[in-house]
Amino acid sequence: MDRHNCQQWLTRNGWGETPKSACIGCPYHRNAMWRDMKINHPDEFADAVAFDHYVRSKGNYPRARGKVYLHRSLIPLDEVDFSNEEDRGQMGFSFLDECEGMCGV
Secondary structure (H helix, E strand, O other): OOHHHHHHHHHHOOOOOOOOOOOOOOOOOOHHHHHHHHHHOHHHHHHHHHHHHHHHHHOOOOOOOOOOOOOOOOOOHHHOOOOOOOOOOOOOOOOOOOOOOOOOO
16 A cells, blocks of 8 residues: 555545654655644744754764755755745645646646
8 A cells, every 4th residue: 555545545534634754854854844844833843953953063974975954955944945836926726736747837
């Protein structure tokens, strides 16, 4: 059963929409996940920011080439702009952030 089938099963059985499971300080979060955490779970985001600063303060990662950051932009997490297109005035579309590449836009 893949993630999509699991989500469908949970919805059919009354569990509703389930968020993706990941560690608070996961460096593989996409901006949408970081943004959601910052807006809806500020305590968790504060923990992630603290961890982000902590990993740089220790600075002894033999396989790392330079400083270590949680965000792929390689800047401190609390300095990243997580605004999305709608925040910047772009009209929103109800495609659930999924593009199938078939609308011709």
